[in-house]
Amino acid sequence: MKLRKNVAISDSGFIFNPSTGDSYSVNPVGMEMLTLLHEGTPKEKIKSQIMRDYVCDESTFEKDYYDFTLMLRNYKLLEEDE
Amino acid sequence: MSKPKYTIAVTGLNAIDSPGPGIAVIRGLKVAESFDVRIIGLSYEAMEPGIYLHNLVDKTYQIPYPSAGQDVLFERLTYIREQEEKIDFLFPNFDAELYSFIKLHKRLEGELGIKMYLPTLEQFEARHKPNLYEFGTKYEITVPFAQMIFSANDIHAVTEKMGFPIVVKGKYYDAKIAYNNEQATQYFNKISAQWGLPILLQEFVQGTEVNVCGIGDGNGNLMGAVPMRKLYITDKGKAWAGVSLDDKELIEITRKMVANTNWRGPFEMEFVKTSEGKYYLIEINPRFPAWCYLTVGSGQNQMEAMVNIAMGKKVEPFTDYKIGTMFIRYSNDLIVDIKEFEKISTEGEL
Numbered sequence: 001m002k003l004r005k006n007v008a009i010s011d012s013g014f015i016f017n018p019s020t021g022d023s024y025s026v027n028p029v030g031m032e033m034l035t036l037l038h039e040g041t042p043k044e045k046i047k048s049q050i051m052r053d054y055v056c057d058e059s060t061f062e063k064d065y066y067d068f069t070l071m072l073r074n075y076k077l078l079e080e081d082e
Numbered sequence: 083m084s085k086p087k088y089t090i091a092v093t094g095l096n097a098i099d100s101p102g103p104g105i106a107v108i109r110g111l112k113v114a115e116s117f118d119v120r121i122i123g124l125s126y127e128a129m130e131p132g133i134y135l136h137n138l139v140d141k142t143y144q145i146p147y148p149s150a151g152q153d154v155l156f157e158r159l160t161y162i163r164e165q166e167e168k169i170d171f172l173f174p175n176f177d178a179e180l181y182s183f184i185k186l187h188k189r190l191e192g193e194l195g196i197k198m199y200l201p202t203l204e205q206f207e208a209r210h211k212p213n214l215y216e217f218g219t220k221y222e223i224t225v226p227f228a229q230m231i232f233s234a235n236d237i238h239a240v241t242e243k244m245g246f247p248i249v250v251k252g253k254y255y256d257a258k259i260a261y262n263n264e265q266a267t268q269y270f271n272k273i274s275a276q277w278g279l280p281i282l283l284q285e286f287v288q289g290t291e292v293n294v295c296g297i298g299d300g301n302g303n304l305m306g307a308v309p310m311r312k313l314y315i316t317d318k319g320k321a322w323a324g325v326s327l328d329d330k331e332l333i334e335i336t337r338k339m340v341a342n343t344n345w346r347g348p349f350e351m352e353f354v355k356t357s358e359g360k361y362y363l364i365e366i367n368p369r370f371p372a373w374c375y376l377t378v379g380s381g382q383n384q385m386e387a388m389v390n391i392a393m394g395k396k397v398e399p400f401t402d403y404k405i406g407t408m409f410i411r412y413s414n415d416l417i418v419d420i421k422e423f424e425k426i427s428t429e430g431e432l
Binding site for chain 2: 006016018019020021076
């Protein structure tokens with residue numbers, strides 16, 4: 001799963017999709033997730049990193065990861081082949 | 083090297099809630115790097131705000147409404163030309179006046195030395211709302227099906243075929259979405275009372291509105307193009323805010339339109355992009371749109387480029403623009419001395 005190459009992510013958590021003109025903002029955890037996805041980090045590695053840095057069990061991570069990536073897909077922020 | 087100074091006449095000074103493009107065009111000309119400019123405003127009504135924007139408009143003359151005919155317009159422009167040392171270029175900015183200016187093109191240049199850079203009459207007619215579906219078929223651009231009607235009695239027959247919702251459009255301006263025959267009739271009456279007949283009934287396409295502002299050189303070359311998505315739309319459907327997009331497909335569709343039609347002059351192409359990523363051409367306006375100053379902000383001063391093309395200067399096509407450049411309109415209260423209003427109202431110039 002990868003973010004579209006042209007999606008701009010600023011340090012403040014502001015995201016701009018230049019293909020649609022839509023913009024969003026994410027909190028620091030969302031920002032971390034987006035950065036990892038932008039780098040093409042595999043899901044298992046994201047999971048271990050988030051579970052290491054935050055108080056989060058596996059089922060909560062799975063649910064939130066699914067919700068978050070579904071939202072990214074709905075907003076057309078993911079590469080089309082995903 | 084010193085820059086030339088051009089005197090440029092501009093219409094569309096009605097910077098109101100449904101703004102004419104004149105003020106945006108003038109702002110583009112004022113920041114041109116290759117020439118200095120004196121602006122002559124051409125107004126239709128005494129309440130057009132541009133008349134009183136003295137930092138942008140040096141002198142304003144009222145001109146007759148298009149319904150008065152070309153000879154009356156030519157006569158008025160002859161008078162204006164006599165008052166001014168010269169008028170190098172003229173920017174008509176209203177759809178409704180373009181026919182007259184296109185017809186007067188040669189006379190204005192030949193007899194008064196006023197250049198313009200406009201589409202040909204064929205190009206102007208071909209992209210007319212009633213002809214747009216045919217235009218799209220000819221040039222392989224997807225256009226929603228539309229039918230022209232001259233009477234409200236025809237609405238029912240058309241909606242039987244097309245279903246609802248349906249878009250009710252005026253010949254030049256205005257468009258409303260109707261969800262039943264009663265609404266369609268109401269919009270038919272309202273729009274035809276203001277803009278005349280025919281009225282166009284167009285298939286409704288669900289999606290996001292994206293527009294392109296560009297210029298063609300008349301030889302099939304796209305000289306500049308900036309795609310924009312409206313971020314905030316007024317109740318009149320006008321963009322109050324927008325952002326330049328990274329949309330290569332849209333630029334390619336635009337390039338194809340310009341190449342196939344040999345489009346000459348400015349244009350705005352209005353599309354609806356569906357959730358499947360399909361583009362439907364809704365309208366082509368044969369002039370700069372009111373948001374054209376975004377092209378300047380994005381790195382393409384298309385107004386400056388167009389004047390230079392018309393002046394015979396070598397102009398390279400723009401190949402790039404800054405993606406993610408926004409515009410946000412604002413309203414402002416100009417304080418105007420009643421004497422100025424009196425002068426433009428009684429003498430027709432200020």
